[in-house]
Amino acid sequence: MSALSEAKQFVGLHARHMGLSDALVCGVLRRVASLDGEGPGGWAREWSSEAEAALGRKDARAASNLYNLARFPCADTPTKARAAQLAAEAFRGWLEAGGAGERREARVGGERVPFLFCAASRANAPLVVLMGGIVSLKEQWGSFLGLGPRLGCAVAIADFPGVGENPIRYARAAAAVFGAIMDASEGACDTGRTLIIAPSFGGHLAILQARGDARLRGIVTVGAPLAHFFTDPDARRGMPEITRAALMSAAGVDASDFERRLTELALTPQEIAEIAIPIAYVASLRDEIIPQAEWREAAALTRNLRVYSFDDVHGAPHHLRQTRLLILAALLRHAGRPRAAGLLERALRWTSRVELYHP
Structure with missing residues (x-):
């Protein structure tokens, strides 16, 4: 193609x-x-x-x-x-x-990373950080600036490294952008209770940050690469050309250095096993980018990965309503409304073709 x-x-x-x-x-x-x-x-x-x-x-x-x-x-x-x-x-x-909100700046090393921010009515409200993947700008997620505060959460939205206004390049160290956003939001909310919503490659960086940042309480992601995407020869050969181009652009590498950068990004089995916070992972059974082995093997390594699988392609485009409801449930739970979150999750399982994967 x-x-x-x-x-x-x-x-x-x-x-x-x-x-x-x-x-x-x-x-x-x-x-x-x-x-x-x-x-x-x-x-x-x-x-x-x-x-x-x-x-x-x-x-x-x-x-x-x-x-x-x-x-x-x-x-x-x-x-x-x-x-x-x-x-x-x-x-x-x-x-x-x-x-509807304001623009703030986070500092990562010597770089300035602009992000969108909206405080809640309470200064002790928990924080939700959103980040897309390699092909979307932060402005795409602007509707969360209104939704988060209505549920009782402050919201910060940032570009993925190497995308939009984020000058940092995609590498393992780029996960530090999440910590920098929490630092820059300090005082306007309780950053010690932070939830990250990050589809695709944003989810990969969020999991890396979670390994050393006690402020993170949970992650919601959709089709995030973990290990196989970065190391499996079949996955590399089957990678869509636009994914390859966007990855090289975000990482700031050319074709000669691309394979090495991919290998460096892969999470090890030990790193996956050490995940200590709950991760809601939306998987697609016909994903043309992320192999099923990615989340099947990760779920066998840690009990903290909860996989919701749909019969769909990458990003679950035909199940947007269900994915949004799962995100809403995570937001409700993070805002201190676990009963409402549980009711929503049960209703979703009863009325939709969503399966919880258990290894």
């Missing part, structure tokens, strides 16, 4: 998360003839045109989402880099106009 075909296939998941209509997405994709082209028919140009139209309608939130898609899967051309910048600017305008 060509990189363009892959991009057209995978972009639908992110568009659905943003609430964009299928009609709009299909209309843009019909006009796209090149993934890297800068002019008419080019991926970035066609999505950017839709974003400009949204700005003309004074819809900064929609414009931010459309610019987000314009730089998909990574900002590897001047037009895509500009689209990523415009996505952040449009969202900042929406944030300032509506008062």
